[in-house]
Amino acid sequence: AQSVTQLGSHVSVSEGALVLLRCNYSSSVPPYLFWYVQYPNQGLQLLLKYTSAATLVKGINGFEAEFKKSETSFHLTKPSAHMSDAAEYFCAVSPWNQGGKLIFGQGTELSVKP
Amino acid sequence: EAGVTQFPSHSVIEKGQTVTLRCDPISGHDNLYWYRRVMGKEIKFLLHFVKESKQDESGMPNNRFLAERTGGTYSTLKVQPAELEDSGVYFCASSQLRWEGNIYNEQFFGPGTRLTVL
Numbered sequence: 084a085q086s087v088t089q090l091g092s093h094v095s096v097s098e099g100a101l102v103l104l105r106c107n108y109s110s111s112v113p114p115y116l117f118w119y120v121q122y123p124n125q126g127l128q129l130l131l132k133y134t135s136a137a138t139l140v141k142g143i144n145g146f147e148a149e150f151k152k153s154e155t156s157f158h159l160t161k162p163s164a165h166m167s168d169a170a171e172y173f174c175a176v177s178p179w180n181q182g183g184k185l186i187f188g189q190g191t192e193l194s195v196k197p
Numbered sequence: 198e199a200g201v202t203q204f205p206s207h208s209v210i211e212k213g214q215t216v217t218l219r220c221d222p223i224s225g226h227d228n229l230y231w232y233r234r235v236m237g238k239e240i241k242f243l244l245h246f247v248k249e250s251k252q253d254e255s256g257m258p259n260n261r262f263l264a265e266r267t268g269g270t271y272s273t274l275k276v277q278p279a280e281l282e283d284s285g286v287y288f289c290a291s292s293q294l295r296w297e298g299n300i301y302n303e304q305f306f307g308p309g310t311r312l313t314v315l
Contacts, residue, residue: 087239119306126201126306127240128290173240181300182253183228183292187240 085110085178089188093144097196101147102161104191106174109155116157117185118148122170130172133157144168169195201307203295209313215277218310221289222291227274230304231264235285243287246272258283278289279314286311293310 087170090096090105111168115134119127131142144167157174174188198208202221210216222229229280231243243262244254256267266272276283290304 124308126308127290128306129303132303159258182247184230184242184245184253184256185232185240185290185292185304186242187232189239 085114085176085186086141087174087176087186087188089172089174089191092189093192095194095196096164098166102159102164102168102193104150104159104172104174104193106123106157106159106188107155108157108174108176110176110178112147114179116145116150117177118142118157118159119173119175120170121173122139126182127173130159135185164193164195166197169193200296201289201291201305203307204311205310205311206308207311209315210279212281212314213274214276216279218274218276218287218312219273220274220289220291220307221288223293226291226293226300226305227269228294228302228304229266230270232276232288232289232290233285234288234309240288243274257277276312279312281314284312284314295311296313 086109088107117132118130121127129182131140133140133150141147148160174192175185204219227248229246232240235267242256245252246266249266263275286309290306290310292302292304294302
Protein backbone atom coordinates (compact mmCIF):
# COMPACT_ATOMS: atom_id res chain seq x y z
CA ALA A 84 0.00 0.00 0.00
CA GLN A 85 1.18 3.48 -0.75
CA SER A 86 2.15 5.77 2.06
CA VAL A 87 3.32 9.31 2.64
CA THR A 88 5.76 10.44 5.30
CA GLN A 89 6.16 14.01 6.40
CA LEU A 90 9.25 14.63 8.48
CA GLY A 91 8.50 16.84 11.45
CA SER A 92 5.04 17.36 12.89
CA HIS A 93 6.03 20.91 13.87
CA VAL A 94 8.37 23.29 12.06
CA SER A 95 9.18 26.78 13.29
CA VAL A 96 10.88 29.45 11.20
CA SER A 97 11.50 33.16 11.54
CA GLU A 98 9.74 35.60 9.29
CA GLY A 99 11.79 36.01 6.12
CA ALA A 100 13.57 32.68 6.52
CA LEU A 101 13.43 29.72 4.15
CA VAL A 102 10.55 27.32 4.60
CA LEU A 103 11.30 23.65 3.92
CA LEU A 104 8.67 21.01 4.61
CA ARG A 105 9.68 17.46 3.80
CA CYS A 106 7.58 14.78 2.15
CA ASN A 107 8.53 11.29 1.01
CA TYR A 108 6.23 8.81 -0.66
CA SER A 109 6.38 5.11 -1.24
CA SER A 110 5.37 3.98 -4.67
CA SER A 111 6.87 1.90 -7.44
CA VAL A 112 5.06 4.04 -9.97
CA PRO A 113 5.23 7.81 -9.53
CA PRO A 114 1.77 8.85 -8.41
CA TYR A 115 0.18 12.26 -8.54
CA LEU A 116 1.50 14.35 -5.64
CA PHE A 117 -0.01 17.30 -3.84
CA TRP A 118 0.51 19.78 -1.10
CA TYR A 119 -2.51 21.12 0.75
CA VAL A 120 -2.68 23.83 3.39
CA GLN A 121 -5.23 24.20 6.16
CA TYR A 122 -5.70 27.51 7.91
CA PRO A 123 -7.58 27.54 11.22
CA ASN A 124 -11.30 26.80 10.89
CA GLN A 125 -11.04 26.34 7.14
CA GLY A 126 -11.01 23.42 4.75
CA LEU A 127 -7.94 22.12 2.99
CA GLN A 128 -6.77 24.28 0.11
CA LEU A 129 -4.63 23.01 -2.75
CA LEU A 130 -1.20 24.66 -2.83
CA LEU A 131 0.26 22.81 -5.78
CA LYS A 132 0.26 19.49 -7.58
CA TYR A 133 2.59 17.27 -9.59
CA THR A 134 0.99 15.30 -12.41
CA SER A 135 4.02 14.04 -14.38
CA ALA A 136 4.73 17.24 -16.24
CA ALA A 137 7.48 19.58 -14.97
CA THR A 138 9.34 18.27 -11.95
CA LEU A 139 9.52 21.72 -10.39
CA VAL A 140 6.02 22.80 -9.56
CA LYS A 141 5.03 26.30 -8.60
CA GLY A 142 1.99 26.90 -6.47
CA ILE A 143 0.11 29.69 -4.82
CA ASN A 144 1.51 32.14 -2.26
CA GLY A 145 5.09 31.70 -3.46
CA PHE A 146 5.40 28.02 -2.63
CA GLU A 147 7.03 25.47 -4.89
CA ALA A 148 7.93 21.81 -4.73
CA GLU A 149 10.32 19.60 -6.62
CA PHE A 150 9.55 16.03 -7.56
CA LYS A 151 12.63 13.81 -7.22
CA LYS A 152 11.94 10.29 -8.36
CA SER A 153 15.33 8.95 -7.28
CA GLU A 154 14.67 10.15 -3.74
CA THR A 155 10.89 9.53 -3.78
CA SER A 156 10.54 13.02 -2.40
CA PHE A 157 8.32 16.02 -2.96
CA HIS A 158 9.55 18.67 -0.54
CA LEU A 159 7.77 22.00 -0.24
CA THR A 160 9.76 25.23 -0.12
CA LYS A 161 9.27 28.95 0.07
CA PRO A 162 12.23 31.33 -0.02
CA SER A 163 10.90 33.79 2.53
CA ALA A 164 8.32 32.98 5.20
CA HIS A 165 5.51 35.35 6.00
CA MET A 166 3.45 35.45 9.15
CA SER A 167 0.40 34.51 7.09
CA ASP A 168 2.04 31.19 6.15
CA ALA A 169 1.41 29.83 9.63
CA ALA A 170 -0.89 26.85 9.06
CA GLU A 171 -0.88 23.09 8.80
CA TYR A 172 0.51 21.58 5.61
CA PHE A 173 -0.34 18.18 4.19
CA CYS A 174 1.44 16.19 1.54
CA ALA A 175 -0.73 13.70 -0.34
CA VAL A 176 -0.56 11.17 -3.14
CA SER A 177 -3.25 9.96 -5.49
CA PRO A 178 -2.49 6.44 -6.70
CA TRP A 179 -3.12 5.48 -10.30
CA ASN A 180 -6.57 4.22 -11.16
CA GLN A 181 -7.98 4.43 -7.66
CA GLY A 182 -10.71 6.93 -8.28
CA GLY A 183 -8.72 9.97 -7.30
CA LYS A 184 -8.70 9.23 -3.58
CA LEU A 185 -5.94 10.93 -1.63
CA ILE A 186 -3.50 9.33 0.80
CA PHE A 187 -2.19 11.91 3.22
CA GLY A 188 0.88 12.34 5.32
CA GLN A 189 0.62 13.16 9.00
CA GLY A 190 0.70 16.90 8.47
CA THR A 191 3.25 19.53 9.48
CA GLU A 192 2.31 22.52 11.62
CA LEU A 193 4.28 25.55 10.47
CA SER A 194 4.86 28.37 12.93
CA VAL A 195 6.35 31.69 11.83
CA LYS A 196 8.09 33.82 14.44
CA PRO A 197 8.29 37.59 14.03
CA GLU B 198 -19.64 30.05 -6.54
CA ALA B 199 -20.33 28.37 -3.21
CA GLY B 200 -17.72 25.95 -1.94
CA VAL B 201 -18.19 22.62 -0.24
CA THR B 202 -20.25 23.02 2.89
CA GLN B 203 -20.59 20.70 5.84
CA PHE B 204 -23.07 20.58 8.67
CA PRO B 205 -22.79 20.69 11.60
CA SER B 206 -19.41 22.27 12.20
CA HIS B 207 -19.23 20.64 15.63
CA SER B 208 -21.12 17.78 17.23
CA VAL B 209 -20.78 16.43 20.74
CA ILE B 210 -22.62 13.21 21.49
CA GLU B 211 -22.48 10.41 24.00
CA LYS B 212 -21.29 6.94 23.26
CA GLY B 213 -24.09 4.86 21.81
CA GLN B 214 -25.93 7.76 20.23
CA THR B 215 -26.44 8.36 16.54
CA VAL B 216 -25.03 11.26 14.56
CA THR B 217 -25.56 12.26 10.96
CA LEU B 218 -23.10 14.48 9.15
CA ARG B 219 -24.04 16.27 5.98
CA CYS B 220 -21.97 17.44 3.04
CA ASP B 221 -23.10 19.65 0.19
CA PRO B 222 -20.61 19.49 -2.66
CA ILE B 223 -19.99 22.16 -5.23
CA SER B 224 -22.84 22.15 -7.72
CA GLY B 225 -22.13 19.93 -10.69
CA HIS B 226 -19.38 17.93 -9.02
CA ASP B 227 -19.98 14.24 -9.65
CA ASN B 228 -17.24 13.01 -7.35
CA LEU B 229 -17.72 13.22 -3.62
CA TYR B 230 -15.23 11.94 -1.05
CA TRP B 231 -15.33 11.52 2.71
CA TYR B 232 -12.18 11.59 4.82
CA ARG B 233 -11.56 11.48 8.54
CA ARG B 234 -8.79 12.73 10.77
CA VAL B 235 -8.51 11.21 14.19
CA MET B 236 -6.54 13.40 16.60
CA GLY B 237 -2.82 13.01 16.15
CA LYS B 238 -3.16 10.90 13.05
CA GLU B 239 -3.22 11.47 9.31
CA ILE B 240 -6.29 12.27 7.27
CA LYS B 241 -7.70 8.97 6.02
CA PHE B 242 -9.94 8.20 3.08
CA LEU B 243 -13.33 6.74 3.93
CA LEU B 244 -15.26 6.48 0.70
CA HIS B 245 -15.91 7.86 -2.75
CA PHE B 246 -19.18 8.48 -4.57
CA VAL B 247 -19.59 9.02 -8.27
CA LYS B 248 -22.96 10.68 -8.51
CA GLU B 249 -25.21 8.51 -6.32
CA SER B 250 -23.12 5.34 -6.59
CA LYS B 251 -20.49 4.21 -4.12
CA GLN B 252 -17.33 3.81 -6.16
CA ASP B 253 -14.99 2.86 -3.35
CA GLU B 254 -15.84 2.33 0.29
CA SER B 255 -12.65 0.54 1.24
CA GLY B 256 -11.85 3.07 3.95
CA MET B 257 -15.06 2.73 5.94
CA PRO B 258 -14.03 1.53 9.42
CA ASN B 259 -16.96 -0.82 10.10
CA ASN B 260 -20.67 -1.30 9.58
CA ARG B 261 -21.57 1.36 12.12
CA PHE B 262 -20.86 3.88 9.37
CA LEU B 263 -23.40 4.40 6.61
CA ALA B 264 -22.97 6.89 3.80
CA GLU B 265 -25.58 7.91 1.28
CA ARG B 266 -25.80 10.33 -1.56
CA THR B 267 -29.37 10.78 -2.61
CA GLY B 268 -29.87 11.89 -6.20
CA GLY B 269 -26.19 12.50 -6.62
CA THR B 270 -26.32 15.79 -4.75
CA TYR B 271 -25.65 16.12 -1.03
CA SER B 272 -24.29 13.26 1.03
CA THR B 273 -24.83 12.11 4.58
CA LEU B 274 -22.59 10.04 6.79
CA LYS B 275 -24.34 8.37 9.70
CA VAL B 276 -22.57 6.83 12.65
CA GLN B 277 -24.76 4.44 14.64
CA PRO B 278 -24.02 3.71 17.42
CA ALA B 279 -21.13 6.07 17.98
CA GLU B 280 -18.05 4.88 19.85
CA LEU B 281 -15.27 6.86 21.52
CA GLU B 282 -12.83 6.07 18.74
CA ASP B 283 -15.11 7.73 16.19
CA SER B 284 -14.10 11.15 17.51
CA GLY B 285 -12.26 13.25 14.98
CA VAL B 286 -12.74 15.68 12.13
CA TYR B 287 -14.72 14.46 9.15
CA PHE B 288 -13.93 16.15 5.85
CA CYS B 289 -15.89 16.08 2.67
CA ALA B 290 -14.42 16.92 -0.72
CA SER B 291 -15.83 17.12 -4.22
CA SER B 292 -14.40 17.23 -7.70
CA GLN B 293 -15.64 17.78 -11.20
CA LEU B 294 -15.95 15.15 -13.89
CA ARG B 295 -15.36 11.49 -13.66
CA TRP B 296 -11.95 9.95 -13.01
CA GLU B 297 -10.56 8.91 -16.37
CA GLY B 298 -7.55 6.95 -15.17
CA ASN B 299 -4.88 9.49 -15.79
CA ILE B 300 -6.62 12.79 -15.51
CA TYR B 301 -6.62 14.33 -12.11
CA ASN B 302 -9.54 16.40 -11.01
CA GLU B 303 -8.79 18.76 -8.13
CA GLN B 304 -10.68 18.02 -4.96
CA PHE B 305 -12.23 20.94 -3.10
CA PHE B 306 -12.57 20.41 0.62
CA GLY B 307 -15.17 21.54 3.08
CA PRO B 308 -14.23 22.94 6.51
CA GLY B 309 -14.96 19.65 8.23
CA THR B 310 -17.22 18.50 11.05
CA ARG B 311 -15.56 18.02 14.40
CA LEU B 312 -17.19 15.04 16.12
CA THR B 313 -16.62 14.40 19.80
CA VAL B 314 -17.95 11.21 21.35
CA LEU B 315 -18.02 11.23 25.15
